[in-house]
Amino acid sequence: MSAPPNDILLQFDRVAYRYPDGNAGLDGCSLDILRGSRNALLGANGSGKTTLFQHANGLLRPSGGTVRYAGQAVDYGRPGLRELRSRVGLVFQNPDRQLFSASVAEDVSFGPLNLGLDDDTVRRRVAAALAAVGLADIGERAVHHLSFGQKKRVCIAGVLAMQPELLLLDEPKAGLDPAMQADLLAILDDLHGQGMSILLSTHDVDFAYRWAEHIHIMAAGRCVASFPAGELPHRAAELAAAGLPLPAVIPLHARLAAQGLVPATPFPRSTDALLAMLPKAPQPKETPCTIA
Structure with a gap:
């Protein structure tokens, strides 16, 4: 069943593109991305x-087909692209491709200044964006002194300062250790809780199954499948055709269910959820203490 047009925030309609080579x-x-979705x-x-x-961000222009945002075909003139990029924020996989100012605050302020906002508004936006990613106290720090994880968060702050409706993140977990990944995902969950739509790319099918509401599979330049994340256990063929495995929790759950150790449904979407389905081990009875 297709979504009502008013629910579609970003739409790719048979879009084609060839590189110069x-x-x-x-x-x-x-591909359709719904408002408020993850x-x-x-x-x-x-x-x-x-x-x-x-x-999606207007950095490339299709050679065929149409990209629509909020129901309107993208206008590739300068005013149209400025409007699109104020509503669709893109965070690159490598933060060094996105950071170019001397200090953190300068970098985060670049986008709002280009919108022609006054200085007070820009300062408020920068402060709010840095606070949202947990970097409120490093505005004056030199960008080249930041850790990789901090650079990623500054990139997100720079996008948030534009106050977008849709946040795009290209492989956001790449290069981050587990603690940094947890911090990043907490930020994304908070932004989504505030109503922001989020689209991220990842190779991690286990994470995608656990985190997303909707999953889209790309292969050879096409979106070959889009479905609610809860349907993933039934999409092994589409995943395999795209060179992707099932999340590890799916076959593990099937094995435990076949042995009668857990219910066959609902399908758990994480190892923690699967462990919670296991029956609790009986507690040993206390032996009454007797006095001779």
């Missing part, structure tokens, strides 16, 4: 995920 980046790609874009390297993101 002739290689196809997108090949008739169609989305994971899965696909092998070279499947077109980054190319799709660059079209």
